[in-house]
Amino acid sequence: xxxxxxxxxxxxxxxxxxxxxxxxxxxxxxxxxxxxxxxxxxxxxxxxxxxxxxxxxxxxxxxxxxxxxxxxxxxxxxxxxxxxxxxxxxxxxxxxxxxxxxxxxxxxxxxxxxxxxxxxxxxxxxxxxxxxxxxxxxxxxxxxxxxxxxxxxxxxxxxxxxxxxxxxxxxxxxxxxxxxxxxxxxxxxxxxxxxxxxxxxxxxxxxxxxxxxxxxxxxxxxxxxxxxxxxxxxxxxxxxxxxxxxxxxxxxxxxxxxxxxxxxxxxxxxxxxxxxxxxxxxxxxxx
Amino acid sequence: xxxxxxxxxxxxxxxxxxxxxxxxxxxxxxxxxxxxxxxxxxxxxxxxxxxxxxxxxxxxxxxxxxxxxxxxxxxxxxxxxxxxxxxxxxxxxxxxxxxxxxxxxxxxxxxxxxxxxxxxxxxxxxxxxxxxxxxxxxxxxxxxxxxxxxxxxxxxxxxxxxxxxxxxxxxxxxxxxxxxxxxxxxxxxxxxxxxxxxxxxxxxxxxxxxxxxxxxxxxxxxxxxxxxxxxxxxxxxxxxxxxxxxxxxxxxxxxxxxxxxxxxxxxxxxxxxxxxxxxxxxxxxxx
Numbered sequence: 001x002x003x004x005x006x007x008x009x010x011x012x013x014x015x016x017x018x019x020x021x022x023x024x025x026x027x028x029x030x031x032x033x034x035x036x037x038x039x040x041x042x043x044x045x046x047x048x049x050x051x052x053x054x055x056x057x058x059x060x061x062x063x064x065x066x067x068x069x070x071x072x073x074x075x076x077x078x079x080x081x082x083x084x085x086x087x088x089x090x091x092x093x094x095x096x097x098x099x100x101x102x103x104x105x106x107x108x109x110x111x112x113x114x115x116x117x118x119x120x121x122x123x124x125x126x127x128x129x130x131x132x133x134x135x136x137x138x139x140x141x142x143x144x145x146x147x148x149x150x151x152x153x154x155x156x157x158x159x160x161x162x163x164x165x166x167x168x169x170x171x172x173x174x175x176x177x178x179x180x181x182x183x184x185x186x187x188x189x190x191x192x193x194x195x196x197x198x199x200x201x202x203x204x205x206x207x208x209x210x211x212x213x214x215x216x217x218x219x220x221x222x223x224x225x226x227x228x229x230x231x232x233x234x235x236x237x238x239x240x241x242x243x244x245x246x247x248x249x250x251x252x253x254x255x256x257x258x259x260x261x262x263x264x265x266x267x268x269x270x271x272x273x274x275x276x277x278x279x280x281x282x283x284x285x286x287x
Numbered sequence: 288x289x290x291x292x293x294x295x296x297x298x299x300x301x302x303x304x305x306x307x308x309x310x311x312x313x314x315x316x317x318x319x320x321x322x323x324x325x326x327x328x329x330x331x332x333x334x335x336x337x338x339x340x341x342x343x344x345x346x347x348x349x350x351x352x353x354x355x356x357x358x359x360x361x362x363x364x365x366x367x368x369x370x371x372x373x374x375x376x377x378x379x380x381x382x383x384x385x386x387x388x389x390x391x392x393x394x395x396x397x398x399x400x401x402x403x404x405x406x407x408x409x410x411x412x413x414x415x416x417x418x419x420x421x422x423x424x425x426x427x428x429x430x431x432x433x434x435x436x437x438x439x440x441x442x443x444x445x446x447x448x449x450x451x452x453x454x455x456x457x458x459x460x461x462x463x464x465x466x467x468x469x470x471x472x473x474x475x476x477x478x479x480x481x482x483x484x485x486x487x488x489x490x491x492x493x494x495x496x497x498x499x500x501x502x503x504x505x506x507x508x509x510x511x512x513x514x515x516x517x518x519x520x521x522x523x524x525x526x527x528x529x530x531x532x533x534x535x536x537x538x539x540x541x542x543x544x545x546x547x548x549x550x551x552x553x554x555x556x557x558x559x560x561x562x563x564x565x566x567x568x569x570x571x572x573x574x
Contacts, residue, residue, distance in 0.1 A: 032319020
């Protein structure tokens with residue numbers, strides 16, 4: 001059973017249409033008089049973070065990637081629960097956690113600590129309060145919508161390479177991703193679909209395309225200014241950038257700090273096309 | 288940094304009194320017009336479940352132990368998010384998950400799947416709706432209160448031994464714990480403190496005692512009928528039973544299916560005393 005089959009089996013047992021989290025990056029449910037948004041990400045050593053990476057950076061990233069999922073919903077963070085496998089340098093993990101929680105004014109609500117052998121794993125559940133109804137989802141993109149990107153891509157890739165190769169280049173984009181919370185809340189009332197890019201622009205664009213039954217037509221010349229020089233192809237396929245990807249009416253780029261990178265079209269043979277053609281190779285990072 | 292130091296460091300960064308989950312088995316926050324209860328447990332192969340155990344039982348237990356935390360708060364479950372490390376027999380995990388979610392009418396809201404080496408780990412975050420305010424906590428026990436137990440203890444221990452030694456004895460109490468959700472909701476308006484026993488009667492009783500600044504005086508003759516014959520001492524120190532432990536006024540055992548096992552007294556030298564003396568050896572299971 002591979003990951004897709006597993007998720008599909010899980011979806012089959014989700015008995016309610018409220019169980020949107022399985023098809024999306026966050027679950028959205030009505031609770032009391034408000035809308036609760038929940039998201040969970042697990043990170044594994046050597047898979048999501050480099051072996052031997054500073055636990056303060058791991059803690060930052062663990063929380064930030066979940067807050068980024070909330071950003072994709074235009075939600076305001078409330079708190080997090082953390083699952084931590086005890087190890088060495090736990091004081092650095094606490095330090096990083098304190099930093100990220102204070103930076104984004106998020107409560108530490110609880111969690112669990114465990115012991116384990118082998119690769120260490122950390123989990124984070126974040127809860128947030130939706131600021132706009134309906135909550136943006138992946139399935140609302142319509143032919144004619146413009147496609148926008150909320151920031152630069154490929155810089156986490158450069159950061160990863162710098163950290164892996166121990167060079168002096170800036171590795172902060174990989175170590176300390178910045179969730180676009182304010183932008184997400186500003187965009188929520190205006191977008192037809194929105195998500196954060198965690199697994200690569202092309203792959204995550206294909207997720208919006210598949211959920212919305214449309215094709216996303218992206219243009220290289222529009223993306224290029226947002227990516228590192230000479231690395232555009234890699235940048236579009238690398239994850240970890242955590243910038244917002246959304247679709248919506250023309251002109252959003254005049255109101256908000258987003259860049260138009262293409263156009264939604266009627267569903268074609270491929271979910272994503274790049275300068276009119278199916279992109280070559282892997283669309284992004286699957287893990 | 289050991290677990291206690293780590294949790295204490297975490298508590299130091301929890302900036303709000305709402306961050307009760309760190310000192311308790313669940314976080315309680317106001318959300319919308321209602322009270323949200325959140326809990327997270329992570330289980331690790333060979334630590335919380337036996338190596339090679341049926342993934343259907345793992346899934347059941349993963350969800351049930353979180354629902355048991357909600358039971359301790361008198362909360363009604365809403366949904367869960369699951370973190371799963373992909374492996375073999377994932378279809379069995381899905382089957383067990385379906386069974387436990389249907390049994391307790393709980394939504395599968397989302398989660399994450401990851402790949403990892405070494406011992407596998409699974410996480411579950413459960414959210415619930417508090418049914419009574421104030422939500423029962425650990426810190427409300429007062430001298431003069433009676434101590435009650437919501438069911439039998441030590442049978443998960445027998446189940447563990449049966450499964451480990453591959454005997455024909457009943458292992459269901461270990462494999463398929465039953466969260467006392469209805470009992471927790473019934474008791475919530477009447478108790479002064481409540482929690483579910485996950486790490487052993489004596490250890491969890493000491494947690495109520497410490498949180499409430501009292502001593503819990505337990506009597507062997509009152510506990511003995513609830514434990515396997517000849518195994519009383521082990522049963523009081525073994526975890527995984529997931530029955531409710533609470534304190535409150537005399538007479539609750541006439542109204543509800545609970546058994547009185549002792550009395551809360553003013554704080555003495557020890558948090559828990561057994562027939563008037565400090566219990567010998569470990570109080571319970573720490574992990």
